Amino acid sequence: MWVAELCFKVIADTNYATAEAALRTYLEALIFQGQVLGREWPTHFAQDSFFCRVVLPSQDALLPLYHSQRGQTALAQLGAAGLSYPQLAILGQDLMSNHTDPCHQNGEQPAAYIWYSRFAQMNSVLYCAEHFAPVPLYQAAFRQHQDYEDVIRWQLQFQALDEVQMQQASVLPSTERSLQGLHSQLNQQGRQLARECANALQRSVYYALYSGTSADCQNETSKICPSCGGAWRLNEPWHGLFDFRCDRCYLVSNIAWQCQG
Ligand SMILES: [Zn+2]
Numbered sequence: 001m002w003v004a005e006l007c008f009k010v011i012a013d014t015n016y017a018t019a020e021a022a023l024r025t026y027l028e029a030l031i032f033q034g035q036v037l038g039r040e041w042p043t044h045f046a047q048d049s050f051f052c053r054v055v056l057p058s059q060d061a062l063l064p065l066y067h068s069q070r071g072q073t074a075l076a077q078l079g080a081a082g083l084s085y086p087q088l089a090i091l092g093q094d095l096m097s098n099h100t101d102p103c104h105q106n107g108e109q110p111a112a113y114i115w116y117s118r119f120a121q122m123n124s125v126l127y128c129a130e131h132f133a134p135v136p137l138y139q140a141a142f143r144q145h146q147d148y149e150d151v152i153r154w155q156l157q158f159q160a161l162d163e164v165q166m167q168q169a170s171v172l173p174s175t176e177r178s179l180q181g182l183h184s185q186l187n188q189q190g191r192q193l194a195r196e197c198a199n200a201l202q203r204s205v206y207y208a209l210y211s212g213t214s215a216d217c218q219n220e221t222s223k224i225c226p227s228c229g230g231a232w233r234l235n236e237p238w239h240g241l242f243d244f245r246c247d248r249c250y251l252v253s254n255i256a257w258q259c260q261g
Protein backbone atom coordinates (compact mmCIF):
# COMPACT_ATOMS: atom_id res chain seq x y z
CA MET A 1 0.00 0.00 0.00
CA TRP A 2 1.06 3.55 -0.64
CA VAL A 3 0.93 6.74 1.38
CA ALA A 4 -0.13 9.61 -0.83
CA GLU A 5 -1.16 13.20 -0.62
CA LEU A 6 -3.96 14.81 -2.55
CA CYS A 7 -3.68 18.52 -3.19
CA PHE A 8 -6.81 20.57 -3.95
CA LYS A 9 -6.01 24.10 -4.95
CA VAL A 10 -8.50 26.84 -4.19
CA ILE A 11 -9.34 28.24 -7.62
CA ALA A 12 -12.43 30.33 -6.90
CA ASP A 13 -14.23 32.07 -4.10
CA THR A 14 -15.15 29.53 -1.42
CA ASN A 15 -15.41 29.15 2.31
CA TYR A 16 -14.24 26.47 4.65
CA ALA A 17 -17.63 24.77 5.12
CA THR A 18 -18.29 24.49 1.38
CA ALA A 19 -14.80 23.23 0.59
CA GLU A 20 -14.85 20.79 3.50
CA ALA A 21 -18.20 19.33 2.40
CA ALA A 22 -16.99 18.83 -1.18
CA LEU A 23 -13.77 17.18 0.00
CA ARG A 24 -15.67 14.90 2.33
CA THR A 25 -18.09 13.81 -0.40
CA TYR A 26 -15.23 13.08 -2.76
CA LEU A 27 -13.05 11.22 -0.23
CA GLU A 28 -16.02 9.14 0.94
CA ALA A 29 -16.71 8.14 -2.64
CA LEU A 30 -13.07 7.06 -3.01
CA ILE A 31 -13.40 4.93 0.12
CA PHE A 32 -16.65 3.34 -1.08
CA GLN A 33 -14.95 2.50 -4.39
CA GLY A 34 -12.09 0.79 -2.57
CA GLN A 35 -9.61 3.31 -4.00
CA VAL A 36 -8.67 4.81 -0.62
CA LEU A 37 -8.16 2.60 2.43
CA GLY A 38 -9.02 3.43 6.01
CA ARG A 39 -11.69 5.81 7.20
CA GLU A 40 -9.73 8.93 7.97
CA TRP A 41 -7.95 11.46 5.86
CA PRO A 42 -5.92 13.97 7.86
CA THR A 43 -6.34 17.28 6.06
CA HIS A 44 -4.58 20.59 6.39
CA PHE A 45 -4.62 23.90 4.60
CA ALA A 46 -1.43 25.59 3.49
CA GLN A 47 -0.96 28.63 1.27
CA ASP A 48 -3.76 28.22 -1.25
CA SER A 49 -4.47 24.49 -1.09
CA PHE A 50 -6.03 21.72 0.94
CA PHE A 51 -3.82 18.66 1.44
CA CYS A 52 -5.32 15.27 2.35
CA ARG A 53 -3.17 12.34 3.45
CA VAL A 54 -4.50 8.96 2.25
CA VAL A 55 -3.43 5.33 1.89
CA LEU A 56 -3.86 3.75 -1.55
CA PRO A 57 -3.82 0.06 -2.46
CA SER A 58 -1.80 0.77 -5.61
CA GLN A 59 -0.15 3.76 -7.22
CA ASP A 60 -2.77 4.04 -9.95
CA ALA A 61 -5.70 3.55 -7.56
CA LEU A 62 -7.27 6.96 -8.13
CA LEU A 63 -7.85 6.70 -11.86
CA PRO A 64 -11.34 8.02 -12.64
CA LEU A 65 -12.04 4.88 -14.66
CA TYR A 66 -12.47 3.11 -11.29
CA HIS A 67 -15.01 5.67 -10.08
CA SER A 68 -18.64 4.93 -9.46
CA GLN A 69 -21.25 7.38 -10.68
CA ARG A 70 -21.15 8.93 -7.21
CA GLY A 71 -17.39 9.32 -7.51
CA GLN A 72 -17.65 10.97 -10.93
CA THR A 73 -20.26 13.38 -9.60
CA ALA A 74 -18.21 14.20 -6.49
CA LEU A 75 -15.15 14.84 -8.65
CA ALA A 76 -17.10 17.13 -10.96
CA GLN A 77 -18.54 19.06 -8.01
CA LEU A 78 -15.16 20.02 -6.58
CA GLY A 79 -15.09 22.87 -9.07
CA ALA A 80 -18.43 24.21 -7.88
CA ALA A 81 -16.95 24.36 -4.38
CA GLY A 82 -14.04 26.44 -5.64
CA LEU A 83 -11.52 23.59 -5.67
CA SER A 84 -9.31 22.22 -8.43
CA TYR A 85 -9.21 18.60 -9.46
CA PRO A 86 -6.83 16.81 -7.10
CA GLN A 87 -3.14 16.52 -7.79
CA LEU A 88 -1.66 13.30 -6.52
CA ALA A 89 1.75 12.91 -4.93
CA ILE A 90 2.86 9.40 -3.95
CA LEU A 91 4.95 9.83 -0.79
CA GLY A 92 6.15 6.24 -0.40
CA GLN A 93 5.25 2.72 0.58
CA ASP A 94 3.11 2.39 3.68
CA LEU A 95 5.19 0.39 6.13
CA MET A 96 2.21 -0.27 8.39
CA SER A 97 0.00 -2.12 5.92
CA ASN A 98 0.34 -5.31 3.91
CA HIS A 99 1.02 -5.76 0.21
CA THR A 100 -1.68 -5.70 -2.42
CA ASP A 101 -2.17 -8.96 -4.31
CA PRO A 102 -0.12 -9.04 -7.54
CA CYS A 103 -2.63 -11.01 -9.66
CA HIS A 104 -5.03 -8.29 -10.83
CA GLN A 105 -2.17 -5.79 -11.06
CA ASN A 106 -0.57 -8.12 -13.61
CA GLY A 107 -3.80 -8.52 -15.51
CA GLU A 108 -4.50 -11.98 -14.13
CA GLN A 109 -7.52 -13.16 -12.23
CA PRO A 110 -6.98 -15.35 -9.16
CA ALA A 111 -8.43 -18.86 -9.39
CA ALA A 112 -10.26 -18.31 -6.09
CA TYR A 113 -10.69 -15.73 -3.35
CA ILE A 114 -11.12 -15.59 0.42
CA TRP A 115 -13.47 -13.12 2.11
CA TYR A 116 -11.56 -12.19 5.24
CA SER A 117 -11.52 -9.35 7.74
CA ARG A 118 -9.77 -8.51 11.00
CA PHE A 119 -9.99 -5.32 13.01
CA ALA A 120 -6.41 -4.18 12.45
CA GLN A 121 -6.46 -4.54 8.66
CA MET A 122 -8.01 -1.70 6.77
CA ASN A 123 -7.37 -3.24 3.35
CA SER A 124 -9.96 -4.90 1.14
CA VAL A 125 -11.92 -7.86 2.56
CA LEU A 126 -11.33 -9.75 -0.69
CA TYR A 127 -8.12 -11.81 -0.70
CA CYS A 128 -6.48 -13.80 -3.46
CA ALA A 129 -6.70 -17.43 -2.32
CA GLU A 130 -3.30 -18.26 -3.78
CA HIS A 131 -1.22 -15.39 -2.35
CA PHE A 132 -3.49 -14.56 0.58
CA ALA A 133 -3.04 -10.88 -0.19
CA PRO A 134 -5.82 -8.29 -0.47
CA VAL A 135 -7.35 -7.45 -3.85
CA PRO A 136 -8.60 -3.85 -4.14
CA LEU A 137 -12.36 -3.86 -4.69
CA TYR A 138 -12.15 -1.62 -7.75
CA GLN A 139 -9.63 -4.05 -9.30
CA ALA A 140 -11.79 -7.09 -8.62
CA ALA A 141 -14.62 -4.99 -10.07
CA PHE A 142 -17.32 -7.45 -9.15
CA ARG A 143 -19.87 -4.71 -9.67
CA GLN A 144 -19.96 -2.78 -12.89
CA HIS A 145 -21.06 0.36 -11.10
CA GLN A 146 -18.04 0.12 -8.72
CA ASP A 147 -19.96 1.18 -5.61
CA TYR A 148 -19.05 -0.98 -2.61
CA GLU A 149 -20.54 1.08 0.19
CA ASP A 150 -22.37 -1.91 1.69
CA VAL A 151 -19.15 -3.96 1.61
CA ILE A 152 -17.20 -1.21 3.38
CA ARG A 153 -20.00 -0.74 5.92
CA TRP A 154 -20.10 -4.51 6.55
CA GLN A 155 -16.33 -4.47 7.09
CA LEU A 156 -16.65 -1.56 9.54
CA GLN A 157 -19.20 -3.50 11.58
CA PHE A 158 -17.07 -6.61 11.56
CA GLN A 159 -13.98 -4.70 12.64
CA ALA A 160 -15.80 -2.87 15.41
CA LEU A 161 -17.04 -6.16 16.89
CA ASP A 162 -13.67 -7.80 16.38
CA GLU A 163 -11.96 -5.01 18.24
CA VAL A 164 -14.40 -5.21 21.14
CA GLN A 165 -13.84 -8.93 21.55
CA MET A 166 -10.06 -8.47 21.32
CA GLN A 167 -10.22 -6.01 24.19
CA GLN A 168 -12.51 -7.93 26.48
CA ALA A 169 -12.95 -11.43 25.20
CA SER A 170 -15.46 -12.99 27.54
CA VAL A 171 -17.21 -9.85 28.76
CA LEU A 172 -19.55 -9.54 25.82
CA PRO A 173 -20.70 -12.97 24.64
CA SER A 174 -23.12 -11.40 22.16
CA THR A 175 -20.16 -9.90 20.30
CA GLU A 176 -18.56 -13.30 19.99
CA ARG A 177 -21.83 -14.85 18.80
CA SER A 178 -22.10 -12.23 16.07
CA LEU A 179 -18.55 -12.91 14.93
CA GLN A 180 -18.45 -16.68 15.05
CA GLY A 181 -22.06 -17.77 14.67
CA LEU A 182 -22.63 -18.95 11.11
CA HIS A 183 -26.18 -17.63 11.18
CA SER A 184 -25.56 -14.30 12.87
CA GLN A 185 -26.76 -11.32 10.89
CA LEU A 186 -23.18 -10.22 10.41
CA ASN A 187 -22.12 -13.51 8.87
CA GLN A 188 -25.28 -13.88 6.82
CA GLN A 189 -24.65 -10.48 5.28
CA GLY A 190 -20.99 -11.26 4.75
CA ARG A 191 -21.73 -14.58 3.07
CA GLN A 192 -24.34 -12.96 0.87
CA LEU A 193 -21.77 -10.41 -0.31
CA ALA A 194 -19.21 -13.15 -0.86
CA ARG A 195 -21.74 -15.12 -2.94
CA GLU A 196 -22.55 -12.07 -5.03
CA CYS A 197 -18.84 -11.61 -5.65
CA ALA A 198 -18.41 -15.30 -6.56
CA ASN A 199 -21.28 -15.17 -9.05
CA ALA A 200 -20.03 -12.01 -10.69
CA LEU A 201 -16.42 -13.16 -10.99
CA GLN A 202 -17.27 -16.81 -11.73
CA ARG A 203 -14.77 -17.88 -9.07
CA SER A 204 -14.96 -19.58 -5.70
CA VAL A 205 -15.02 -17.12 -2.81
CA TYR A 206 -14.34 -18.80 0.54
CA TYR A 207 -15.86 -17.07 3.52
CA ALA A 208 -13.54 -16.95 6.54
CA LEU A 209 -15.60 -17.75 9.61
CA TYR A 210 -14.03 -16.30 12.73
CA SER A 211 -13.44 -18.73 15.61
CA GLY A 212 -12.33 -17.31 18.94
CA THR A 213 -13.77 -19.43 21.70
CA SER A 214 -15.07 -22.96 21.98
CA ALA A 215 -17.23 -24.69 24.56
CA ASP A 216 -15.27 -27.88 23.98
CA CYS A 217 -11.55 -27.48 23.30
CA GLN A 218 -11.01 -31.26 23.55
CA ASN A 219 -12.99 -31.84 20.37
CA GLU A 220 -12.24 -28.56 18.69
CA THR A 221 -9.79 -30.07 16.19
CA SER A 222 -12.38 -32.56 14.97
CA LYS A 223 -15.32 -30.19 14.71
CA ILE A 224 -17.47 -30.45 11.60
CA CYS A 225 -18.49 -27.86 9.03
CA PRO A 226 -21.20 -25.78 10.72
CA SER A 227 -23.11 -25.48 7.47
CA CYS A 228 -23.27 -29.00 5.97
CA GLY A 229 -22.02 -31.09 8.90
CA GLY A 230 -19.29 -32.64 6.76
CA ALA A 231 -15.63 -33.22 7.54
CA TRP A 232 -13.53 -30.20 6.69
CA ARG A 233 -10.27 -30.48 8.65
CA LEU A 234 -7.18 -29.85 6.52
CA ASN A 235 -3.96 -31.82 6.94
CA GLU A 236 -1.96 -28.61 6.90
CA PRO A 237 -3.33 -25.18 7.77
CA TRP A 238 -4.06 -23.13 4.66
CA HIS A 239 -1.91 -20.00 4.62
CA GLY A 240 -0.85 -20.91 8.12
CA LEU A 241 -4.22 -19.70 9.34
CA PHE A 242 -7.14 -21.85 8.28
CA ASP A 243 -7.31 -25.35 9.77
CA PHE A 244 -10.68 -26.07 8.17
CA ARG A 245 -12.05 -25.70 4.65
CA CYS A 246 -15.33 -26.90 3.23
CA ASP A 247 -15.35 -27.02 -0.57
CA ARG A 248 -19.10 -27.61 -0.60
CA CYS A 249 -20.03 -24.57 1.48
CA TYR A 250 -17.04 -22.35 0.61
CA LEU A 251 -16.23 -21.85 4.26
CA VAL A 252 -12.85 -21.70 5.96
CA SER A 253 -12.12 -21.38 9.66
CA ASN A 254 -9.52 -22.00 12.32
CA ILE A 255 -9.12 -23.93 15.55
CA ALA A 256 -10.61 -21.54 18.09
CA TRP A 257 -7.90 -19.19 19.34
CA GLN A 258 -8.83 -20.10 22.88
CA CYS A 259 -7.93 -23.77 22.21
CA GLN A 260 -4.62 -23.08 20.51
CA GLY A 261 -1.26 -23.38 22.27
ZN1 LIG B 1 -2.85 -13.47 -6.20
Ligand SMILES: [Zn+2]
Pocket (backbone or CB within 6 Å): 225, 226, 227, 228, 229, 230, 246, 247, 248, 249, 250, 251
Ligand atom coordinates in the same frame (compact mmCIF):
# COMPACT_ATOMS: atom_id res chain seq x y z
ZN1 LIG C 1 -19.82 -27.54 4.53
